[in-house]
Amino acid sequence: MTRLQHYLSKVLAFAVSTAFAHVALAQGAPGAPASSTAKQTAVFAKVGNQVITQDDYATAYNNAARAKFYHGKPPESELASLQREVADQMVTRILLVNEIKRKGLKPNAAEIDQQIQAYEKRYAGSDQWKKNKDKMLPPLVARLEQDDMLAQIEKSVRSEAKVSEDQAKAYFSANPDKFTEPEQLRLSVILIKVDPSSPSAAWAKAGETADALAKRLRTGEDFAALARQYSADDTAKQGGDMGYLHSGMLPAGTQDALAKLKAGEVSNGIRLLEGFTVFRLTDRKEAKKHDYNTVKVRARELAQREQGNLAWAAFIANLKTKTSIQIDESRYLPLAK
Secondary structure, three states, rough: OOHHHHHHHHHHHHHEEOOOOOOOOOOOOOOOOOOOOOOOEEEEOOOOOOOOHHHHHHHHHHHHHHHHOOOOOHHHHHHHHHHHHHHHHHHHHHHHHHHHHOOOOOOOHHHHHHHHHHHHHOOOOOOOHHHHHHHHHHHEEEEEHHHHHHHHHHHHHHOOOOOOOOHHHHHHHHHHHHHOOOEEEEEEEEEEEOOOOOOOOHEEEEEHHHHHHHHHHHHHOOOOHHHHOOOOOOOOOOOOEEEEEHHOOOOOOHHHHHHHHOOOOEEOOOOEOOEEEEEEEEEOOOOOOOOOHHHHHHHHHHHHHHHOOOOOHHHHHHHOOOOEEEOOOOOOOOOOO
């Protein structure tokens, strides 16, 4: 399926207003409700006086499952969560579309036209686009217009959440990790590369080479010279210098070994996915927490985002309390305990 087909299938499958677009289902995704080529009339959910059929739900679920899991086989607990997530998204979209109507919102025509022109330009050479353009454009435009108006509502709700200086300071105090520069290590590396499919003997030989290099380095040999001679890493031309890295940038499996090193010390050979490595620690910069005045703009932005999230969640929850919502959960997989 081309990118165009994939996007347009999503557009057609998940357009929710007073009715849903009905698209023929491809091969069923795991955990999907039963479906057939004939349109089902069984009711999956009622949101006020609007109905989501089992077919509507099955289509949306299949699209979401394929996008999230591709062709994998996730555990039932993840499928169960996705079933409920898709249902909640469909219900929420109906509630929000109704709110669009109540508020009498209008889409930004210039913005929609600009997006359509972008599609026209992107797929100008697509025979499928040329052939099916008249059929594809109406649901695409409707979807884009609806998304634009939904974005207007969300932006309005979130912007109403104001953050005072005291709230920004409270957020700063409650989230010190967000305002702390992590520890940084300046490292040099020698990589003895091994193909992952190599036999154990090749791995053992690489490990011996790495340990031998570590011993030579501890006797005073020049790290940069050995890196240029032996290393298969991209940094070899720079004598193995990797610059400053924080813990999140380090290869998995190296953190414990490097934590024990002092500046100037060399590690033993460390096995990684691509081979064995020898590291030298050149410098260690301790983690540094910034004071509030240094990061107050960032603190206010993050506090504003958090308050906006809370305001939006509360807005959705309030819409749900005002409308009767009934969902047939009989085909849901059980949630993990």
